[in-house]
Amino acid sequence: MRWSRRFLARGVFWRQFLRWAVLNVPIWIEPAILVFWAFLFTLLWKSGRNAVMRNMKAVKPGSWALINFFRAYRVFCNFAWTIADNVRFREMRMIPDWEFVGIENFEALKEHAGGAVIVTAHMGSYDLGAHLFAETSPRRIVMVRAPEIDPQTRAFEEQQKGRGATPEALRIDFNTKAADLAFELLDAVRSGELVAIQGDRVTPGIATLPATLFGTKTRLPAGPFALAMAARVPIFPLFVVRNGRRRYRLVTGSPITVERRSRDRDADLGRGLEAWIAQVEPVIAESWYQWFHFEPIAEPPA
Amino acid sequence: MMMNIVRDRAEARWLPSRHRYALMRLIAFLILRNARPKPQPGLILVIDRDQSTLENLTTSIWATLTVMCYMSTAMHGWWKLAAIPVGWIVIQLPLYILGAAMMPLFGRSLEANNHRLNSVFYWSLMTIASAYFVTRSGINRWLAYVFFAVLTLNALAAVILFPLRRKVAELEARCVA
Numbered sequence: 001m002r003w004s005r006r007f008l009a010r011g012v013f014w015r016q017f018l019r020w021a022v023l024n025v026p027i028w029i030e031p032a033i034l035v036f037w038a039f040l041f042t043l044l045w046k047s048g049r050n051a052v053m054r055n056m057k058a059v060k061p062g063s064w065a066l067i068n069f070f071r072a073y074r075v076f077c078n079f080a081w082t083i084a085d086n087v088r089f090r091e092m093r094m095i096p097d098w099e100f101v102g103i104e105n106f107e108a109l110k111e112h113a114g115g116a117v118i119v120t121a122h123m124g125s126y127d128l129g130a131h132l133f134a135e136t137s138p139r140r141i142v143m144v145r146a147p148e149i150d151p152q153t154r155a156f157e158e159q160q161k162g163r164g165a166t167p168e169a170l171r172i173d174f175n176t177k178a179a180d181l182a183f184e185l186l187d188a189v190r191s192g193e194l195v196a197i198q199g200d201r202v203t204p205g206i207a208t209l210p211a212t213l214f215g216t217k218t219r220l221p222a223g224p225f226a227l228a229m230a231a232r233v234p235i236f237p238l239f240v241v242r243n244g245r246r247r248y249r250l251v252t253g254s255p256i257t258v259e260r261r262s263r264d265r266d267a268d269l270g271r272g273l274e275a276w277i278a279q280v281e282p283v284i285a286e287s288w289y290q291w292f293h294f295e296p297i298a299e300p301p302a
Numbered sequence: 303m304m305m306n307i308v309r310d311r312a313e314a315r316w317l318p319s320r321h322r323y324a325l326m327r328l329i330a331f332l333i334l335r336n337a338r339p340k341p342q343p344g345l346i347l348v349i350d351r352d353q354s355t356l357e358n359l360t361t362s363i364w365a366t367l368t369v370m371c372y373m374s375t376a377m378h379g380w381w382k383l384a385a386i387p388v389g390w391i392v393i394q395l396p397l398y399i400l401g402a403a404m405m406p407l408f409g410r411s412l413e414a415n416n417h418r419l420n421s422v423f424y425w426s427l428m429t430i431a432s433a434y435f436v437t438r439s440g441i442n443r444w445l446a447y448v449f450f451a452v453l454t455l456n457a458l459a460a461v462i463l464f465p466l467r468r469k470v471a472e473l474e475a476r477c478v479a
Contacts, residue, residue, distance in 0.1 A: 020401070020402070020412060023412075023413065023414065023415050023416060023417075024397060024401035024402075024416045024417070024420055025397060025417075025420070026417050026420050026421035026424060027322075027352040027358060027417065028322070028352075028357075028358050028361040028362055028365070028421070029361075029362055029365060029366075029393065029397075029424065030358070030362065031358065031359055031362040031363075032362045032363070032365070032366040032390070032393060033393075033394055033397070036390050036391075036394070091415075092415065094350060094352070095348050095350075096348065097345075097346060097347050097348055097353065098345070098346040099342075099344060099345050099346070100344030100345075100346075101344070103343065103344045244355055245355040245358065245359065246348075246352075246353060246355070247355070
């Protein structure tokens with residue numbers, strides 16, 4: 001059983017295989033191979049496919065299951081392209097084309113004196129975006145990533161993290177021990193660093209807030225908002241959207257302020273969360289085909 | 303990190319250096335030569351020979367369809383439809399045979415960059431298969447002709463581009479500046 005675990009959808013074999021493929025597949029044949037494997041994963045990874053299909057039902061109310069199956073395939077294709085681009089950057093320093101939307105907000109983020117929290121969604125290549133930001137900006141950035149569920153995959157990713165491509169200005173932390181990390185991040189923000197956290201994905205053990213996303217009751221991470229409130233820094237929503245083959249769009253939203261205004265801390269955090277949802281929903285609705293949320297957003301019934 | 307990039311210029315998509323094959327480089331050169339400056343603030347284009355989407359998608363689709371059609375000769379009637387999934391799998395086999403099995407046997411690391419070797423192997427196999435189908439009858443004969451025609455055009459483009467290389471470099475330098 002232990003040996004076969006590596007071949008499960010989140011198993012380490014596929015990460016190793018992807019790395020091998022990036023080093024071996026000639027670029028011109030890559031599209032054909034990529035869409036083939038994405039199709040295979042769509043067929044075989046039932047839980048991931050069903051979760052994407054259910055999320056699509058929330059994003060596009062009234063949509064048909066059959067159409068959502070093909071939408072799920074499109075999500076898997078985009079995911080395959082994105083993770084391939086990530087590995088290619090890590091192994092071969094190949095970078096994609098970039099387009100900036102909301103450049104005035106992006107410039108405000110770059111020029112903002114003091115720390116700030118960047119909230120991203122699990123779409124496009126946020127890894128690549130953080131790398132690019134670290135390469136082109138003098139600011140130090142700490143990127144918080146959800147840990148891999150599979151221990152072997154987690155070990156592999158930790159090992160890959162240490163490879164030469166990570167710039168000095170970028171630190172990647174895995175969200176494994178929430179309490180310790182919270183203090184580290186608070187320290188980082190207070191010392192003027194940028195902290196990038198995913199705001200649409202809950203991993204076990206992290207604090208959450210109730211929210212409504214696309215009319216579906218769900219829970220979203222409280223961390224980014226609590227951090228911004230404690231450090232008294234703004235939150236910049238930032239989305240890295242895949243625009244085509246080796247082409248990405250960096251969308252920067254308007255800054256969100258989370259202030260303590262009342263005795264009810266959760267209500268104050270909730271206001272920040274609502275402002276975040278108001279920005280993330282249109283981006284996901286427009287680019288649903290790359291919302292890599294492989295768990296259903298709906299809260300499981302109590 | 304050294305990045306070869308062009309900022310804020312949409313016409314730089316047609317830089318010949320963003321294309322791999324001579325035929326596409328020549329086409330890109332002709333388009334860029336006649337292109338008007340298109341300022342697009344916030345655009346960053348990378349100069350890398352594998353960056354062209356048009357070139358890569360066209361080559362990929364063309365090669366895959368050709369392999370599917372070649373595979374269909376071994377099938378009859380409605381079974382010819384099976385050539386679609388079979389061809390899709392067969393086109394990957396050289397990669398696994400050479401990249402995962404043969405190269406390690408010859409002492410080449412699995413972690414090495416084998417793009418060039420695999421690409422040469424692929425095109426050699428395609429040339430051998432096309433040489434075979436040129437001698438047969440049916441639609442595959444014409445596909446094989448198309449394959450050799452593209453190969454010839456690419457070689458011709460390389461010959462044309464060689465004396466133009468300075469002009470190409472000047473045009474690119476002007477666009478990047």
